[in-house]
Amino acid sequence: MSGNDQRAHAPTPTAADARGEASAPAKIDFDDYSQDYDALLHESTKLYAEDSEYFARYKVDLVKKAARGPVRRVLEYGCGTGRNIGYLQEAFPDAQIMGTDVSEASLAIAAQNNRSAGFELEQEGLELAAFDLIFVASVFHHIPPAERAGVMGTLARRLAPAGSIDVFEHNPFNPVTRRIVSNCPFDADAVLLKPVELRGLFRDAGLQVQQQSYCLFVPPRLGWLLPLEKYMRWLPLGGQYWISAGQSR
Numbered sequence: 533m534s535g536n537d538q539r540a541h542a543p544t545p546t547a548a549d550a551r552g553e554a555s556a557p558a559k560i561d562f563d564d565y566s567q568d569y570d571a572l573l574h575e576s577t578k579l580y581a582e583d584s585e586y587f588a589r590y591k592v593d594l595v596k597k598a599a600r601g602p603v604r605r606v607l608e609y610g611c612g613t614g615r616n617i618g619y620l621q622e623a624f625p626d627a628q629i630m631g632t633d634v635s636e637a638s639l640a641i642a643a644q645n646n647r648s649a650g651f652e653l654e655q656e657g658l659e660l661a662a663f664d665l666i667f668v669a670s671v672f673h674h675i676p677p678a679e680r681a682g683v684m685g686t687l688a689r690r691l692a693p694a695g696s697i698d699v700f701e702h703n704p705f706n707p708v709t710r711r712i713v714s715n716c717p718f719d720a721d722a723v724l725l726k727p728v729e730l731r732g733l734f735r736d737a738g739l740q741v742q743q744q745s746y747c748l749f750v751p752p753r754l755g756w757l758l759p760l761e762k763y764m765r766w767l768p769l770g771g772q773y774w775i776s777a778g779q780s781r
């Protein structure tokens with residue numbers, strides 16, 4: 533992608549910009565990126581992983597290994613074009629899998645590629661029965677900070693008593709991650725959050741953090757080093773981090 537293409541995706545300047553005031557970045561509409569999402573993701577991350585499916589497999593695998601009780605209903609919140617859905621179905625073959633998103637065009641692609649899962653548009657008043665696992669990958673940094681607590685509250689209400697919410701987010705401490713985000717057109721509205729903010733959102737929604745790990749340290753071409761990642765989970769240098777939380781017991 534050329535520099536000009538990237539500028540074409542930059543948010544339109546607002547009146548606040550003209551006055552030199554800081555303003556929130558314009559919200560990205562993923563309908564505009566649904567057709568090109570895979571190609572843009574590949575372009576942004578190819579130096580780390582040539583196969584961008586790697587990220588979906590990696591995250592679902594972590595969550596599967598951490599699952600404590602039976603998983604009968606799974607929600608992927610902000611599922612986009614459904615890149616994680618097939619892996620969730622594979623990891624939890626007996627579970628009913630559902631994906632939701634605010635982007636109708638992305639959901640249409642997700643539904644086309646994942647016939648056995650259910651999909652719903654996220655909108656005011658959407659009520660869903662309780663889930664044993666709620667999987668959220670790379671979504672919160674697209675939600676304006678003032679709206680994040682409300683979203684977490686919605687997720688907490690959709691959680692079964694023994695279930696868990698597993699959130700993956702870009703690690704703002706990692707300079708490579710920050711560079712990837714700043715060059716990726718659909719990340720133009722990204723406001724990265726530190727683990728401390730995400731833990732606070734869980735806490736304020738009445739949930740207890742059960743685990744926090746940094747992840748995605750080792751590029752897949754150095755797969756023989758992957759077993760070392762389990763000793764590095766405390767090190768704030770992974771490409772992303774993962775926090776899992778559930779109802780306080």
Ligand SMILES: C[S@@+](CC[C@H](N)C(=O)[O-])C[C@H]1O[C@@H](n2cnc3c(N)ncnc32)[C@H](O)[C@@H]1O
Binds near residue numbers: 614638668
């Ligand atoms: C970077 S994509 C990630 C998609 C998917 N989770 C994945 O890992 O491939 C972010 C997604 O979050 C969705 N999104 C943004 N704000 C949202 C909100 N408030 N509620 C639900 N989904 C949202 C976008 O429409 C987009 O599909």
